[in-house]
Amino acid sequence: MKLLYTLSDSQRAALELKPGEEPQYCVPTDLDYDGGKMRVREQYADKIWLVVTQERFLVLEDEKVSASFLLDDCEKIKCEHQVHSGIVIVVKKDGLSVCAARFSMRHIVRAAYAVRGAQAILTARRKGETPERIVSLEYEKYCEKCGRALPGTRKCPYCEGKADILKKFMSLCGEYVGKLLVISLIMVLITIVNLVTPLIQRQFIDGVLATGNGGWKELWIFVGVTFSMLVARILLEVYRFWHCMALGTSLSMSMRRSLYYKIQTLSLSFINNRKPGELLNRVSQDTNQIRRFMEEVFGEMFSTLLTMTVSLVVMFMISWKMTLFSLVFVVVVFVVTKAFWHHIRSIFHRQWLKADDLASNLQDIISGMRVVKSFGKEEKEAARFQKKTEEFAAINKKNEIFWAVFFPIVTFLMGAGSYIAVYFGGMDVLNDRMTLGELVQFITYCGYLFGPLSWMTHMPRMVMQMITSLNRIYDVLDEEPVIADSDDSREFPVKGAFTFENVSFGYHTYEPVLENISFQVKPGEMIGLVGASGTGKSTLINLIMRLYDVDQGRITIDGVDIRKVKTESLHSQIGVVLQETFLFSGSILANIRFAKQDASLAEVIQAAKAANAHDFICKTPDGYNTYVGEHGYNLSGGERQRIAIARAILNNPRLLILDEATSALDTESEFLIQQALDRLVKGRTTFAIAHRLSTLRNADRLVVIDRHGVAEIGTHNELLEKKGIYYGLVTAQLQMAEGK
Ligand SMILES: Nc1ncnc2c1ncn2[C@@H]1O[C@H](COP(=O)(O)OP(=O)(O)OP(=O)(O)O)[C@@H](O)[C@H]1O
Numbered sequence: 001m002k003l004l005y006t007l008s009d010s011q012r013a014a015l016e017l018k019p020g021e022e023p024q025y026c027v028p029t030d031l032d033y034d035g036g037k038m039r040v041r042e043q044y045a046d047k048i049w050l051v052v053t054q055e056r057f058l059v060l061e062d063e064k065v066s067a068s069f070l071l072d073d074c075e076k077i078k079c080e081h082q083v084h085s086g087i088v089i090v091v092k093k094d095g096l097s098v099c100a101a102r103f104s105m106r107h108i109v110r111a112a113y114a115v116r117g118a119q120a121i122l123t124a125r126r127k128g129e130t131p132e133r134i135v136s137l138e139y140e141k142y143c144e145k146c147g148r149a150l151p152g153t154r155k156c157p158y159c160e161g162k163a164d165i166l167k168k169f170m171s172l173c174g175e176y177v178g179k180l181l182v183i184s185l186i187m188v189l190i191t192i193v194n195l196v197t198p199l200i201q202r203q204f205i206d207g208v209l210a211t212g213n214g215g216w217k218e219l220w221i222f223v224g225v226t227f228s229m230l231v232a233r234i235l236l237e238v239y240r241f242w243h244c245m246a247l248g249t250s251l252s253m254s255m256r257r258s259l260y261y262k263i264q265t266l267s268l269s270f271i272n273n274r275k276p277g278e279l280l281n282r283v284s285q286d287t288n289q290i291r292r293f294m295e296e297v298f299g300e301m302f303s304t305l306l307t308m309t310v311s312l313v314v315m316f317m318i319s320w321k322m323t324l325f326s327l328v329f330v331v332v333v334f335v336v337t338k339a340f341w342h343h344i345r346s347i348f349h350r351q352w353l354k355a356d357d358l359a360s361n362l363q364d365i366i367s368g369m370r371v372v373k374s375f376g377k378e379e380k381e382a383a384r385f386q387k388k389t390e391e392f393a394a395i396n397k398k399n400e401i402f403w404a405v406f407f408p409i410v411t412f413l414m415g416a417g418s419y420i421a422v423y424f425g426g427m428d429v430l431n432d433r434m435t436l437g438e439l440v441q442f443i444t445y446c447g448y449l450f451g452p453l454s455w456m457t458h459m460p461r462m463v464m465q466m467i468t469s470l471n472r473i474y475d476v477l478d479e480e481p482v483i484a485d486s487d488d489s490r491e492f493p494v495k496g497a498f499t500f501e502n503v504s505f506g507y508h509t510y511e512p513v514l515e516n517i518s519f520q521v522k523p524g525e526m527i528g529l530v531g532a533s534g535t536g537k538s539t540l541i542n543l544i545m546r547l548y549d550v551d552q553g554r555i556t557i558d559g560v561d562i563r564k565v566k567t568e569s570l571h572s573q574i575g576v577v578l579q580e581t582f583l584f585s586g587s588i589l590a591n592i593r594f595a596k597q598d599a600s601l602a603e604v605i606q607a608a609k610a611a612n613a614h615d616f617i618c619k620t621p622d623g624y625n626t627y628v629g630e631h632g633y634n635l636s637g638g639e640r641q642r643i644a645i646a647r648a649i650l651n652n653p654r655l656l657i658l659d660e661a662t663s664a665l666d667t668e669s670e671f672l673i674q675q676a677l678d679r680l681v682k683g684r685t686t687f688a689i690a691h692r693l694s695t696l697r698n699a700d701r702l703v704v705i706d707r708h709g710v711a712e713i714g715t716h717n718e719l720l721e722k723k724g725i726y727y728g729l730v731t732a733q734l735q736m737a738e739g740k
Pocket of ligand 1: 533
């Protein structure tokens with residue numbers, strides 16, 4: 001995302017920059033603060049700019065500075081999220097807070113980055129250091145060229161889309177050069193057979209029928225040759241279809257594989273920002289669309305184009321006048337099709353969006369069937385689905401009606417010209433300016449030209465469907481994972497010493513969840529994370545697992561920045577047990593082995609015993625081969641949780657993360673799990689979250705998170721003595737327990 005826009009000379013003049021002072025961040029916004037009321041600037045003209053220089057934070061309206069703050073006079077500059085808008089607040093050293101700018105949600109992310117830049121300069125000036133350069137990897141929301149909202153892609157499909165996408169597709173096809181050459185050869189043969197037939201007809205009519213120079217023998221030869229050519233053409237077409245089908249299947253399979261692999265490597269933030277059905281559709285439906293295109297259109301398209309081109313040339317050679325007559329309406333058809341091109345494109349895009357929505361809804365409901373049933377909402381959900389199906393059907397119907405009207409009109413216009421040509425051709429034959437054989441040959445070539453032309457009117461539709469699918473596929477394939485290994489990333493066996501240095505993070509730039517978190521963890525230490533709901537405990541764990549990267553500061557592991565540790569190496573050394581246990585449909589054995597595919601049965605049993613799961617597994621009908629059902633629903637919550645613990649420790653990880661691992665369990669399950677966990681945390685650096693504070697009694701230290709930061713840190717007894725937040729939480733839980 002661009003954070004330094006260029007101002008015009010007059011705007012720069014208005015800033016009254018001192019020598020050496022330059023805008024470091026300069027971003028557009030769209031609302032101004034006018035006597036307490038927001039006023040939308042004319043047509044969101046982006047006439048207000050937030051400018052951050054090495055010394056000042058300025059708001060530039062039109063060509064006037066409406067607010068200017070010396071960074072050295074400011075305590076803090078922050079961006080806040082309000083209902084449907086955002087604001088910049090400048091907290092001055094004298095304690096006064098000023099609302100410096102307002103903007104709509106369209107600009108909030110960019111403004112938040114600029115403000116972060118201002119804050120970085122402010123802090124660095126205070127410490128006499130060089131300020132950290134703030135960059136944004138986030139997507140632009142709007143196309144700079146056309147102003148359209150970008151559909152979650154880096155490139156605008158309208159401004160940069162088609163040629164680029166087709167080029168990529170061609171390079172993918174390049175892998176199948178052999179198949180393409182065979183298809184091209186067959187296409188040329190089909191074209192030759194097609195084009196030679198009318199020539200033979202002409203020879204027969206003019207040389208045999210019209211002159212009477214021949215008899216049964218010539219007739220038999222003519223029928224024999226033309227019939228053989230028909231058979232040859234059919235065989236060639238079957239062969240071509242077979243090759244096109246093989247090419248389509250290989251291409252779609254390769255795309256499906258790449259998509260699936262890419263989705264696995266993409267960051268959680270990308271996956272979370274998309275509906276699951278949307279990604280599912282891209283892997284299944286869009287790749288299928290490519291297969292269908294290659295099978296049904298690709299081969300046909302090129303041999304047809306070749307036949308049409310050669311037919312046109314021969315028609316011109318027979319009679320250029322008749323050819324021009326026959327082409328009169330084709331021009332009209334091209335103009336009409338071109339005029340509708342954008343409409344065709346947009347209606348298909350809408351159809352796809354609705355299909356995504358439908359698939360997502362279906363997936364949501366089927367995976368959440370237990371909730372739907374337990375709330376008795378089957379009918380309501382069925383009605384909701386019905387509504388979405390109807391919406392999809394309505395768009396589908398609209399598209400089909402469009403084609404049902406468009407196609408016959410185009411076909412009619414295409415054919416109309418050939419009747420004029422036949423009329424004038426007939427006149428030429430009657431006046432001996434043309435032979436009958438030539439007219440028949442011309443009419444046959446006319447058929448070759450106009451017959452496929454009406455099929456070709458379907459082409460925009462088919463090509464558009466393919467381009468839309470390709471766009472959606474490459475949208476995922478071109479995505480760069482935000483969390484990726486750099487060239488200097490390395491793998492090493494971790495000991496488990498963690499340092500959090502001024503760590504700040506927010507899922508949105510304008511909404512910090514954690515701010516300036518600093519603490520250290522020794523190898524093998526068990527840290528209990530405590531705090532009210534929504535304070536950011538799970539977020540801290542997400543950062544430790546590097547599912548997200550910190551916005552500011554750093555987390556080190558054994559002194560190495562976590563961003564410099566190979567993600568695969570890091571994840572293979574972390575065992576995770578989450579509150580929401582996710583088991584894959586399959587056997588208990590496969591689920592435990594998920595952490596280490598090559599684990600022996602003995603290792604699996606050892607892990608299951610350590611997780612107090614072995615006994616219950618042995619009582620199931622098929623032991624370790626028992627099928628756990630969809631999401632493991634054939635097992636109880638406690639059983640699922642114990643399998644998850646066995647899975648987490650199978651790899652003997654150095655780090656253990658327990659996010660509410662014992663919540664929502666009955667006393668016996670909780671006891672069994674707690675017993676297993678107490679055994680497992682020994683010697684491993686452990687981060688554990690639990691709302692039931694008694695479960696953290698074995699933690700070496702507790703970190704209390706409140707108001708985006710670390711509020712208290714210490715052992716259970718130390719924190720009780722302090723009588724702070726932790727003390728409050730413990731006494732509240734005791735009172736609740738006694739109240740029961
Ligand atoms: N993927 C996400 N996208 C945007 N915001 C999120 C996301 N996940 C969490 N948040 C927000 O971040 C804040 C902290 O959430 P987090 O889950 O870390 O809290 P928590 O302390 O673990 O809460 P709890 O104890 O209830 O599990 C919450 O305000 C939440 O709404």
